Amino acid sequence: MTYVTIEQVTKRYDKQVVLNNISLTLEKGEFATLLGQSGCGKSTLLRSIAGLEEVDVGNIFVDQKNITHLSPRHRDVGMVFQAYALFPNMTVFDNIAYGLKMKKERNIKSKVQNMIDMVDLTGKEESYPHQLSGGQQQRVALARALVMEPKVLLLDEPLSALDAKIRKNLQKELKRIQRELEITTIFVTHDQEEAMTLSDKIFIMNEGNIVQSGSPSDIYVSPVNTFVANFIGNYNVIDMDVFYKLVRSTELKGHEVAIRPEVLQLVPVGSGTLAQQDNWTAKGYIKDISMTGNILRYEVETDGSIFHVDSLHHQREMLQRGTSVYILIPKKECIAL
CATH class of the missing domain: 2.40.50.100 (RNA polymerase II/Efflux pump adaptor protein, barrel-sandwich hybrid domain)
Structure with a gap:
């Protein structure tokens, strides 16, 4: 059954159309990537799902619920940004626990510790952000989003600031965690190799439009036009x-x-x-x-x-x-x- 539905979404800034009648669907537990060049609209679409941008036209559904006009905190989605946005005066444990404390959840200690173990930060509970590497800080940001048990996880180029080796390792960890939790995930990147590595489904965007969607294999082997061929696989286009x-x-x-x-x-x-x-x-x-x-x-x-x-x-x-x-x-x- 379809779990996430984007239905004819349009977004404009003044006279510029940033999202042009976008429609897509995801199944529960899928890892989908919005892939495209800078300015193609992929981050705007992600922020629209999160409720950080209002759409001009269209609807957004998660688990059959229309969330188009709900505030971000009522959408039951978690978001991780490229900038880690950790609280510098809080420990790893407290950063991850922050959302749970705001919602006055029960069993906070066990939930946070389970998440710390999952993202391989055991032993870093009392460390502060400045004492962590970039990869460790990104793990904290991921754990902070996941501990809230969102229905959908949104990732806006979360690995782009990391060096190549750490980035490769975190790609594997991210995919492992996503599969273990079976959480529906939407990932934004401009990196074709990263999209191929992580995704069950890829949506290639250009100038506010989805120009092709499908599995990594389908898109790589069968580009639908010159833009996709040039962008996705280093094709010779003659x-x-x-x-x-x-x-x-x-x-x-x-x-x-x-x-x-x-x-x-x-x-x-x-x-x-x-x-x-x-x-x-x-x-x-x-x-x-x-x-x-x-x-x-x-x-x-x-x-x-x-x-x-x-x-x-x-x-x-x-x-x-x-x-x-x-x-x-x-x-x-x-x-x-």
Whole structure:
């Protein structure tokens, strides 16, 4: 059953439309990500769900309840911001317990301690924020939201201020906690890799619109337009007329063709027979090479275009700059846009 429903929500600032008739649904326990560039409307949508922004048109439902016009404290949602917003004069325990004390809840000590254990802060109960690392402070902020047992957890780029290693570790911890609690979560980020790592479902936003939604795999393999192809997967996006000339075929129909760099293969000119049946070929030369960890990215210049080709880094098989090559292009991996 649908647990969160955003129904034709529109939000304007003066004459600028920030959210343009947005609709989406989530199931209970799903981890969804709003993914897009800065200014696309993703944080505004999150803040609208939290009640920190009023929508001009549309409705927001959580667990079948219309929360559109409720105050933030009556919406039963928890929110974690990029800025930790911890009380500097309170200990870890007191920061996490603050909301429970305001609501005069029972069993505060046991609830807070359980949450401290869950976010791996055992032993830090009496520490103050300035005594904690950035990752530990973000864990406190997460625990403070979760201890209130919200129906929906909202996360507004909570990991973006952390360094890469801590960020990777917290991504794993966040996903573990979310699954353990089975809490419906909406996460905002502009980082494609982070969205792919964490999400059950991704909503890609551009200029106040949702341009594609689906599982990480679906979106990565089947972008619906040029914007998504350029944004989500480092696709090679080639004008169709240029592509026709390169491969000497007009089989595909569309304005552009998108091809993932990892599906392409390079064969040095003169090194052997090319398999033609399932592949198109284009001739070029290696203009540049870059390395990201275990991936080599070749920049191959052809007659009229540049292709990026990714392969695993095997030192003995590494091709050199200037090498003339054929690019093997699998026909089934070409997406007409």
